[in-house]
């Protein structure tokens with residue numbers, strides 16, 4: 001991970017994955033799952049450490065749920081092995097794994113009330129008295145704000161309420177490893193954020209290790225200590241949210257996380273402290289303030305995030321590098337930021353976002369069809385080779 | 387019947403699918419009537435009315451006739467063999483004579499009481515056996531692959547293609563003293579003397595369980611097949627082993643199916659006639675056999691009617707339970 005080495009980051013948080021001697025709580029080794037000819041999960045290796053919130057991020061059908069279901073024990077890997085707490089899980093049935101899962105379809109028991117649904121898992125544990133169960137159910141209902149619905153059946157609840165019951169049912173067992181399959185998809189933004197922080201709180205309090213599946217990258221960014229990005233059954237990159245966002249390793253990751261402007265080009269200079277890419281797509285040269293260590297002359301992609309690009313109304317002093325002229329074709333006001341779509345001379349459209357820091361009067365504002373110059377700093381582009 | 391042109395009938399859409407029929411009725415039907423019907427009945431109600439009419443004509447009215455006969459006086463040499471209940475006397479008055487002797491006879495005669503008890507016992511025990519045999523079969527069918535499932539269902543339904551009577555006769559060939567089962571067992575040297583199976587309750591149970599098993603399997607299957615299998619995964623995930631998950635999730639969710647199947651077996655078995663008269667003993671009679679004797683041998687219509695009415699009363703409770711669970715099942719299906 002060349003990117004991480006360069007980073008100067010305060011290491012206030014516990015980051016066991018940086019320590020080569022740390023013991024992983026969950027070890028997934030070369031796991032492959034085939035359904036007939038179809039490869040749903042392809043040779044995935046992963047280590048998840050105690051107390052982590054690990055987010056699996058990826059498009060629909062990329063194998064996230066399948067991976068989770070293998071951890072819970074509902075699918076057996078075609079090859080490879082899974083260790084939880086050092087124990088090989090191959091022969092351990094789901095009901096004996098120290099794992100709880102929140103199902104994507106919730107899987108609430110329709111013949112039981114909310115309360116009974118949540119108590120079900122506790123009733124399977126030995127040595128819990130009725131009173132203990134009752135208090136734990138009440139507590140968790142409080143957390144997910146469903147106290148007044150305790151006596152209802154699942155079909156009498158809204159989608160979001162059902163989702164919270166499912167979450168509560170998995171949480172109440174206080175498992176060592178909690179698998180959440182799209183835990184917050186059906187909640188509104190406010191409730192989702194509240195629940196996200198609640199999850200982080202629970203994680204702090206109980207020391208549960210979370211593995212969360214989502215295709216909402218914002219959610220992954222908020223929750224995760226690390227993110228694993230999946231594509232077509234493979235893990236393409238694992239890293240902290242910042243690493244994934246700032247230093248994507250492949251075109252897919254750069255594209256998948258947030259929006260990005262991608263320029264294909266040829267590496268014309270590659271030294272330890274700088275590199276240059278000549279891009280026909282951009283119609284100019286991209287300067288990068290660090291080395292790429294790739295074969296000279298190779299075709300690479302430079303990815304520049306929209307918020308890292310400046311818009312100027314006058315041409316800058318040096319227009320030879322990291323600068324392109326264009327015409328504003330579209331402006332979208334998003335409240336906190338505005339998005340500008342600028343068409344450059346090669347015909348490519350570049351996306352730029354600017355924060356709306358102050359209210360501008362009409363003549364200060366950049367307008368449609370205005371000619372502008374786009375520039376960015378040499379540290380902004382991320383070069384990916386695949 | 388003259389056509390009345392000035393009245394408006396409503397547009398085609400308003401009238402729905404029965405539109406042309408309505409049009410015809412409205413044009414050529416009696417004027418007041420057709421207007422009343424049009425204003426107060428919707429097409430939907432008319433459609434619902436058809437089965438009600440059917441039940442009225444072919445169920446309620448015959449039932450009332452039987453009820454009436456059960457309260458009539460028995461005239462052994464009469465034709466019909468009972469006295470009229472309602473009779474016109476002079477001065478334009480109707481005389482009603484209700485005889486409760488038939489019902490009193492039912493209660494006092496131990497033969498009747500014991501055959502009611504015997505019928506209920508047979509029905510209960512065979513329902514339990516059907517359930518014990520049918521549940522695992524229905525479960526296995528519901529959990530097998532779609533192609534196997536169709537094959538199994540075919541096998542369950544297949545016996546219906548041969549006559550019910552023939553299948554019961556076939557059991558005689560199997561069960562009698564020199565029948566297939568006894569011959570095989572004797573040939574293998576397992577038994578010396580033939581087992582007496584024919585004309586016993588055992589044979590009746592065999593015949594009933596065999597004949598009614600599909601009625602248990604099919605409703606159970608249709609219930610079990612609808613189960614969401616992720617619920618079982620959820621139960622296992624929460625720490626319940628296979629047996630616990632079955633008891634706490636599958637079994638309660640299949641309860642409507644169990645009730646439907648059980649009552650579908652129980653209700654007709656109480657009134658079963660063919661199987662006990664072909665396979666059963668002559669000493670222990672089921673209620674339907676008794677009814678037959680009363681009606682054809684003794685020609686005592688009032689008594690026979692009273693037997694039928696009493697049987698109906700015995701069955702009303704389970705029928706109502708059946709209705710209740712069927713409604714529940716429908717509701718569950720809608721969700």
Ligand SMILES: Nc1ncnc2c1ncn2[C@@H]1O[C@H](COP(=O)(O)OP(=O)(O)OP(=O)(O)O)[C@@H](O)[C@H]1O
Pocket residue numbers: 035038040058059060061062063064065066067104215
């Ligand atoms: N039992 C199965 N048999 C055959 N194919 C399956 C089975 N289960 C999943 N798949 C396939 O495996 C792939 C991965 O499925 P999975 O459910 O893991 O996707 P996912 O990443 O969770 O997607 P989503 O975000 O939509 O939930 C899909 O293409 C799916 O069609």
Ligand SMILES: [Mg+2]
Pocket residue numbers: 064065066104181
């Ligand atoms: Mg999924």
